[in-house]
Amino acid sequence: xxxxxxxxxxxxxxxxxxxxxxxxxxxxxxxxxxxxxxxLVWQIAEPTFISGEEGEIPAASESIPVTxxxxxxxxxxxDSETGELTTExxxxxLTWEDGGGEQSHDLQVNIIEEKGVTKDVNITSDGLDSEIxxxxxxxxxxxxxxxxxxxxxxxxxxxxxxxxxxxxPVVDSFVVSGDIHILSDDDGELVFQPLELVGYAVLFLLIxxxxxxxxxxxNALSSLQPYRRFIRPVFYTISGMTLAISQGMFVAAAxxxxxxxLSGVMLNRILEGMERxxxxxxxxxxxxxxxxxxxxxxxxxxxxxxxxxxxxxxIPLLIDIPFLTERYQDIFVPYASGIRAAFFGTIWVxxxxxxxxxxxxxxxxxxxxxxxxxxxxxxxxxxLVTNLAGVPSIVFGMFGLAIFVKQGGIGWGLGPSxxxxxxxxxxxxxxxxxxxxxxALRSVPRSLRESAYGVGCTRWQVTKDHVLxxxxxxxxxxxxxxxxxxxxxxAPLVVVGATAMILFDPEPLxxxxxxxxxFTVIPIxxxxxxxxxxxxxxxxxxxxxxxxxxxxxxxxxIAIVLRQHFRRRLNS
Amino acid sequence: MxxxxxxxxxxxxxxxxxxxxxxxxxxxxxxxxxxxxQALYGVSLPIAKNSVTALIGPSGxxxxxxxxxMNRMNDLIPICHYDGKISMGEVEITAKDADLVEIxxxxxxxxxxxxxxxxxxxxxxxxxxxxxxKPSREELDAIVEKSLKRAAIWDEVSDRMHDLGTSLSGxxxxxxxxxxxxxxxxxxxxxxxxxxxxxxxxxxxxxELILELKKDFTVVIVxxxxxxxxxxxxxxxFMYLGRLVEFGETDKIFSDPxxxxxxxxxxxxxx
Numbered sequence: 001x002x003x004x005x006x007x008x009x010x011x012x013x014x015x016x017x018x019x020x021x022x023x024x025x026x027x028x029x030x031x032x033x034x035x036x037x038x039x040l041v042w043q044i045a046e047p048t049f050i051s052g053e054e055g056e057i058p059a060a061s062e063s064i065p066v067t068x069x070x071x072x073x074x075x076x077x078x079d080s081e082t083g084e085l086t087t088e089x090x091x092x093x094l095t096w097e098d099g100g101g102e103q104s105h106d107l108q109v110n111i112i113e114e115k116g117v118t119k120d121v122n123i124t125s126d127g128l129d130s131e132i133x134x135x136x137x138x139x140x141x142x143x144x145x146x147x148x149x150x151x152x153x154x155x156x157x158x159x160x161x162x163x164x165x166x167x168x169p170v171v172d173s174f175v176v177s178g179d180i181h182i183l184s185d186d187d188g189e190l191v192f193q194p195l196e197l198v199g200y201a202v203l204f205l206l207i208x209x210x211x212x213x214x215x216x217x218x219n220a221l222s223s224l225q226p227y228r229r230f231i232r233p234v235f236y237t238i239s240g241m242t243l244a245i246s247q248g249m250f251v252a253a254a255x256x257x258x259x260x261x262l263s264g265v266m267l268n269r270i271l272e273g274m275e276r277x278x279x280x281x282x283x284x285x286x287x288x289x290x291x292x293x294x295x296x297x298x299x300x301x302x303x304x305x306x307x308x309x310x311x312x313x314x315i316p317l318l319i320d321i322p323f324l325t326e327r328y329q330d331i332f333v334p335y336a337s338g339i340r341a342a343f344f345g346t347i348w349v350x351x352x353x354x355x356x357x358x359x360x361x362x363x364x365x366x367x368x369x370x371x372x373x374x375x376x377x378x379x380x381x382x383x384l385v386t387n388l389a390g391v392p393s394i395v396f397g398m399f400g401l402a403i404f405v406k407q408g409g410i411g412w413g414l415g416p417s418x419x420x421x422x423x424x425x426x427x428x429x430x431x432x433x434x435x436x437x438x439x440a441l442r443s444v445p446r447s448l449r450e451s452a453y454g455v456g457c458t459r460w461q462v463t464k465d466h467v468l469x470x471x472x473x474x475x476x477x478x479x480x481x482x483x484x485x486x487x488x489x490x491a492p493l494v495v496v497g498a499t500a501m502i503l504f505d506p507e508p509l510x511x512x513x514x515x516x517x518x519f520t521v522i523p524i525x526x527x528x529x530x531x532x533x534x535x536x537x538x539x540x541x542x543x544x545x546x547x548x549x550x551x552x553x554x555x556x557x558i559a560i561v562l563r564q565h566f567r568r569r570l571n572s
Numbered sequence: 573m574x575x576x577x578x579x580x581x582x583x584x585x586x587x588x589x590x591x592x593x594x595x596x597x598x599x600x601x602x603x604x605x606x607x608x609x610q611a612l613y614g615v616s617l618p619i620a621k622n623s624v625t626a627l628i629g630p631s632g633x634x635x636x637x638x639x640x641x642m643n644r645m646n647d648l649i650p651i652c653h654y655d656g657k658i659s660m661g662e663v664e665i666t667a668k669d670a671d672l673v674e675i676x677x678x679x680x681x682x683x684x685x686x687x688x689x690x691x692x693x694x695x696x697x698x699x700x701x702x703x704x705x706k707p708s709r710e711e712l713d714a715i716v717e718k719s720l721k722r723a724a725i726w727d728e729v730s731d732r733m734h735d736l737g738t739s740l741s742g743x744x745x746x747x748x749x750x751x752x753x754x755x756x757x758x759x760x761x762x763x764x765x766x767x768x769x770x771x772x773x774x775x776x777x778x779x780e781l782i783l784e785l786k787k788d789f790t791v792v793i794v795x796x797x798x799x800x801x802x803x804x805x806x807x808x809x810f811m812y813l814g815r816l817v818e819f820g821e822t823d824k825i826f827s828d829p830x831x832x833x834x835x836x837x838x839x840x841x842x843x
Contacts (some may be wrong), residue, residue: 450681
């Protein structure tokens, strides 16, 4: 054996060892990290979204305009052996005013040692369905009511709960549950009709089949081949029916109808592709060929995917998540608050910023990259744009304040309004989009331009037919990322004048029509909530953060889907 | 006037050259600079109609530049400027106010690397036609089919007209580019080393195609392959250091060149 072999052998053992150690270490630390993240998310999400949160016991009387309550005590007041009360009885007095005048009912709550025992109480117009309930320690029980009234809950006797080291009462809280009615509205009615849901599922399956064609699925579909010419009429009919039998929820019905129609076209496309393959004597198992012959034609698959992804992401808007789309901020009760105003404020600010900034910035990028002569002036503009992209956002806020908000001088006098905020954010996004757009345009290969000029294109034809489509993925990704950046930005809007609390939907054009133009956005709402002394507001801020992150993820996934589609189209 | 290049007296490249038959394109005394660097020195060259003219010469001798000058492709390079005259019948190509779109429609170009548009095969061919005319669906279908047939690629793509042009193989892509070029029915087709990125079989297919195209079009081809120039061309110009050193019928250039320089290059004894 040669010396080098011996050395190598020893080295190999060492290498294998480090390799194994390293990868195991990475895997373990990755898992720990994931676990940690999961716990973190759960810690934030669980109390606020899923079960409500321990918080301050309200003052003796609290009027909460929502009719479901969760209550929880963390000690027993029933002796487990003798069954006798060890403390004064806990008595809640529930009062409300309905058609039959003022009603007042007392409810005794006995708490036993055993956890997990629970009993719900229904509040009806005839009173309570039980006068005494027995529940476990640290266990939630619910007060329900279908009455459209304000039920006041008052504890009139019973032990005062213990406080934690900060002096805050920690348990025994009155909590409004974050009740999420999935696929149903407030009255428990289904938002989606079954037909719409089926259409949605069919579309999903077809997208899967089209994206990853598998022989099994295709064989199953091939039995439909004799009926190919009926498929589209049938699907269109179902689509029409979906619309016809919809009950009020137009958005859901329209979504279902579009799903059915798209499914029809897609199924037809798949069968057509299979037929074409068979005509030229190919096997179904050549799935890559099939993929080629069915997709990539007019973006059908992309539009279906887009529809599917966006509707899946935005279905929560159709579903009732009270926190997001229903509740305004409540002045006194954290858990009765929501971010409806901030949510719509964010959407409006973003839309205005998008409308203002994207066309201008893409135009500027095209001018700088394709048209401008490479002289000193262009270099200066380029340098300015590059530097502008790095300017702190608060400076843009000052700019917006001077130009859009203030009256007189160069000011447009829009006041602290959605419009002024949207314009400010639009200005902030512009340099980012210009730079991303330029980068994308620059990466279009010269050969593409040459071939276009070679067949006799004018400069504009080259730009619009060839360069711009090729640069589209980059431009769109840049734009959407710029939009998600401004969505999370709070500083400029503090300057422009976002409000801490508004109790109505912001109107985008109120500044022009003279209406009430006050607005707020989610980051500002988070900021103000964290300023509150009561820790209960902090968990509301955490919930709002999660909502903001979900919006960002939604935006970025749209960017990814778009980019993947266009990239595939250019590269395959 | 003559210069001494490569140890040999070379005749002035602005000298009058002649070809048999009708002259399609005439280049007269063309100088060209990239910034300060001169790339072409007083080149004069006649291109005969319905023939294949090959330009050969070592890398950097200006043959691609000369070719790209014929349809003003060099205008895309900002630092490029020139002096001299290129004319195609009545039309002066080098005129300041020349209609570049019209020129490039009449003088098509096939590039070194196949560069189909990232569109469907059908659109690749139809795009140029739609750019210049407003054909009906049937007319366009007919033009696309005819062009693909003339480019000898119809049989391979007729069942996949809506696939991407970029999904074809290299040789097919190059023939697609040729189809794209002939779809707008130019008078002249310029080919800039069309086979340099292709394997021998694809090269053979393209060469066969060039001989076929000669019947309807005038072809100017830049090539690095001596044998290719000998096989496909009727006239050959040998360029060296920005000058057109020798020009004549291909048979003559390859069998009995006037200059020792040309002979050395052709036989591969270039030093």
